[in-house]
Amino acid sequence: MNYYSTNNKSNKVSFKEAVVKGLADDKGLFFPEEIPQLPKSFFNEIEQLSISEIAYRFLKPYVGNDLTNNELIDLLNDALDFEIPLIKVHDHIQTLELFHGPTLAFKDVGARVMARFLSKFAANDNKVTILVATSGDTGSAVASGFLDVEGIDVLVLYPKAMVSEIQEKQFTTLGKNIIALEVKGSFDDCQRMVKEAFTDKELKEKMQLSSANSINIARLLPQAVYYFAAYAQLQDKAKPFAISVPSGNYGNLTAGVIAKKSGLPLARFVASTNINDVVPEYLKKGIFKARPSVSTISNAMDVGNPSNFVRLLELYGNNWDKIKSEIIGYSFTDEQTREAIRSIYKNHNYILDPHGAVAYLGLIEYLKTNKIQGIFLETAHPAKFYDTVQKEVSGKLEIPQRLKESLKKEKKSIQIGNNLSELKDFLL
Numbered sequence: 480m481n482y483y484s485t486n487n488k489s490n491k492v493s494f495k496e497a498v499v500k501g502l503a504d505d506k507g508l509f510f511p512e513e514i515p516q517l518p519k520s521f522f523n524e525i526e527q528l529s530i531s532e533i534a535y536r537f538l539k540p541y542v543g544n545d546l547t548n549n550e551l552i553d554l555l556n557d558a559l560d561f562e563i564p565l566i567k568v569h570d571h572i573q574t575l576e577l578f579h580g581p582t583l584a585f586k587d588v589g590a591r592v593m594a595r596f597l598s599k600f601a602a603n604d605n606k607v608t609i610l611v612a613t614s615g616d617t618g619s620a621v622a623s624g625f626l627d628v629e630g631i632d633v634l635v636l637y638p639k640a641m642v643s644e645i646q647e648k649q650f651t652t653l654g655k656n657i658i659a660l661e662v663k664g665s666f667d668d669c670q671r672m673v674k675e676a677f678t679d680k681e682l683k684e685k686m687q688l689s690s691a692n693s694i695n696i697a698r699l700l701p702q703a704v705y706y707f708a709a710y711a712q713l714q715d716k717a718k719p720f721a722i723s724v725p726s727g728n729y730g731n732l733t734a735g736v737i738a739k740k741s742g743l744p745l746a747r748f749v750a751s752t753n754i755n756d757v758v759p760e761y762l763k764k765g766i767f768k769a770r771p772s773v774s775t776i777s778n779a780m781d782v783g784n785p786s787n788f789v790r791l792l793e794l795y796g797n798n799w800d801k802i803k804s805e806i807i808g809y810s811f812t813d814e815q816t817r818e819a820i821r822s823i824y825k826n827h828n829y830i831l832d833p834h835g836a837v838a839y840l841g842l843i844e845y846l847k848t849n850k851i852q853g854i855f856l857e858t859a860h861p862a863k864f865y866d867t868v869q870k871e872v873s874g875k876l877e878i879p880q881r882l883k884e885s886l887k888k889e890k891k892s893i894q895i896g897n898n899l900s901e902l903k904d905f906l907l
């Protein structure tokens with residue numbers, strides 16, 4: 480499979496090149512030339528397939544001959560070694576728990592697969608420096624995915640004082656080949672600095688930079704896998720279903736749309752978000768207007784200019800009517816989010832994290848007028864947002880052992896300003 484740049488369809492590269500580069504030379508995002516259809520037999524057998532088998536069948540055409548079949552199978556077995564269960568919350572509503580990986584967030588899925596692709600592809604080349612901007616969870620998932628990986632350094636850029644203590648501890652305490660840069664600015668600043676670094680001439684000459692943000696195709700594509708895993712676990716496959724996706728940079732939803740275009744029989748996507756609602760606004764009015772992000776309690780979705788939005792447009796040929804026939808968007812306030820955490824705990828004894836709570840709210844809103852079954856994605860373990868969540872569940876939230884260990888360790892970070900020149904000084 481070849482990948483073209485969303486800025487120029489004639490700029491094509493192989494899977495390997497797209498993964499190593501992260502972003503195209505013309506600043507566009509890489510996009511697969513076609514979306515292969517999964518055969519009927521895949522859907523007939525799906526209940527018997529493991530997550531890594533589903534991943535292999537889905538990803539094989541995208542990887543092509545850049546890895547042998549056995550290399551790809553081994554890589555996926557190693558990366559996707561945790562469960563992704565579909566859990567009933569109440570009538571007609573189930574949640575797909577994406578937080579059973581090592582850092583307890585859905586980003587483990589993409590980051591672990593991507594880290595292994597990159598270390599395979601970079602093995603013979605020079606040392607690669609991964610730049611990753613994080614609003615919270617990406618940093619730890621990427622850092623953990625790359626920890627101790629030969630030939631790769633990881634630089635995590637994160638907005639000072641805007642991620643939770645638990646999140647921060649997960650990527651500032653690892654040491655070794657992982658360095659945390661605490662940026663005096665917002666997540667959008669971090670994301671912009673990373674993008675600018677990639678197109679900086681001097682940096683390009685002096686080092687090999689790559690990205691682990693959801694703009695890297697090797698992080699995006701594996702995320703389609705759990706949409707099939709959700710379908711595999713659905714008891715009633717004959718009844719139509721909708722999936723609600725808590726969205727920030729829209730990598731998760733874009734992967735879902737790719738799954739649908741590959742044949743997943745899904746009725747409707749719900750794009751759920753907090754008050755950073757540029758995409759729900761677009762879905763309603765047909766006008767996309769990026770704006771500075773505002774902080775909320777679901778901080779991994781505090782994004783004012785979602786990086787994967789261009790890919791979403793690409794998937795629908797830039798056609799607003801088509802997009803809104805398949806995706807409906809809703810946004811919710813922090814107060815509504817808190818109320819959802821409280822009431823789902825009280826009435827159904829299930830503890831939502833703030834992102835899952837937003838997704839739950841979007842799903843319920845959609846199902847009010849559509850009598851089908853619904854799945855919402857739980858993208859983080861609630862303990863990652865301990866301070867917010869425990870207040871709403873009368874202190875009943877337990878911290879998993881893995882998180883307790885990182886909390887005990889000492890934070891190590893380097894502070895820099897929110898501009899490219901400070902980042903360059905550090906890199907060079």
Ligand SMILES: *Cc1c(COP(=O)(O)O)cnc(C)c1O
Nearest residue numbers: 616727728729730731779858859
């Ligand atoms: C990153 C993240 C999201 C948003 O995912 P996108 O792919 O950026 O839309 C939602 N919830 C959690 C917990 C996250 O870490």
